[in-house]
Structure formats: structure tokens, C-alpha cells
Amino acid sequence: MNSNYNICVIDDDDIYQFTIVKILKSIDLDEKISLFSDGEEALEFLIDNLDNNEELPDVIFLDINMPIMDGFQFMEEYARIKPKLNKKITIYMVSSSVDPVDMERAKNITEISDYIIKPIKAGQLQEIMANL
Template sequence: MLKKVVLIDDDQINNFVCETIIRSENFAERVVSYEWAEDALNNLKQAAEQNPEEFPDLIFLDINMPGMDGWKFLDAYRSLPEAVTKKCCLFMLSSAVDREDIICAKTHSEVRDFFSKPLSPEILHLIKEDYLLT
């Protein structure tokens, strides 16, 4: 079981559904949701600098959000200390099924994979098998 998963999505209902699935699958001890990517980034920066053990094990990031979208978040995420970020698995979780978004996501080394909403127990099992046990 992971210690901490972070959801970054401006959709409150989606965050609630994701939290429920993550908890019901005993995937993580803690789930923290952010509706604003800027808030998530500020808290990740603070954790990286002051309390690295509070940095999440896994992040689910939406693409289309007001203010800072997923792409801008990724650009800023790159400035965080690699010693901390390399221990975190980051996945795009988006309702966008634009082929260009999927291709673009795969060009970002920080992004492990791209999944289409909604999050499901099957996606969590796939992540466990393909990314967390290696």
C-alpha cells in the first residue's frame, strides 16, 4: 500500500470518486485532492524542501484545468528536486482523449502513463503490476 496519493483535478466529483476507489482498493493510506494545480504545486514544493517524506508516492494529474493546466504544472514540477520527484509516479488522468495529448504526455519523462477517466480498480491494479512492483 502506498503512503500518499495526490489527485490534481478541478472536478470535485471526479476527485471524490477517485478518492473512494483508491480507499476501497486499499491502494493508499492517504489521498489528498487539489482542485487547483497551483495549490498542489505549492504544497509539493513545501514538502520537497521541508518534509520530503510527505511528498506523495503517486500523483494523478488532469490536463484541462483553469489557471495552471496539466502541461504548465509539469513544466513547474520539473523544477522540484529530482531526489524527491524520482520516487513519485506521476500519471495523467484525463477525460481528454485527444491523440495529441496522449502523444505529448509520453514526451514528458515525468509521466509514467496516460489513463482516460474515470479511474477504475482495473487501472489501479495495472499501475500496481506495471509500475509499483518493478
């Protein structure tokens, strides 16, 4: 499995960020990890790197509930910049929410590959990365 993926985690929970980085390191997928605490930070990063595929993520793990710009707001803005991207980015919504409304809303956004309920496990991450 290629371990040279750019991985982006957008989540305001420091403990979750720490945990997912530890899991990624344990399965040798820690080559390039970008961490953002809200959707706005991550969106600015994407916009700043529109023409830089080396910096753009291959996969984004996106939380729903965050301050400033939540996951759904991020996805609205992402849809606007997606045509300008020269790289395919796979997005997974990762949330502790088991609300069927959130799950259905995520399912109806074509750019979201899947909805994963926290905590994400090493096996899930390995499978996701193997399928990229």
C-alpha cells in the same frame, strides 16, 4: 501489496475526486490521499514539502484541463523542482481528453509514466499501485 502509499490527485472535478477516493478506499489504498483542484495548489504543496518525504506523494494522478495551472503547466514547473526532490514520484496523466495531440504531448514528457483516459477503474489503480 503495500497500502501505505501517499497518493496525490490533482483534478478540478469534485465528482471525479469523490469517485477516485471511493475507488481507492474500496481497494484499501486510502491511507494518505491529498486532493488539489489545480496544479498551482499541488506545486505549492510539493515546494513546501521538498525535504519531507513523509508528506510527498509516491504517485500523482494529474488532470490536464484545470483552471489557474493546467496539467501541462504543472509538469513544466515540476521539471524545475524535480532535482530538489529526494523521493521518486510516479506521475500519471488522467484525462477525459482523447485528443491525439494531448496524448502525444504527454508521451513526450519523460516524467509522465502513462496517459490514462477517464474514468479510471479499480483494476487500473490496483495495477498501478502494484507496480510502484
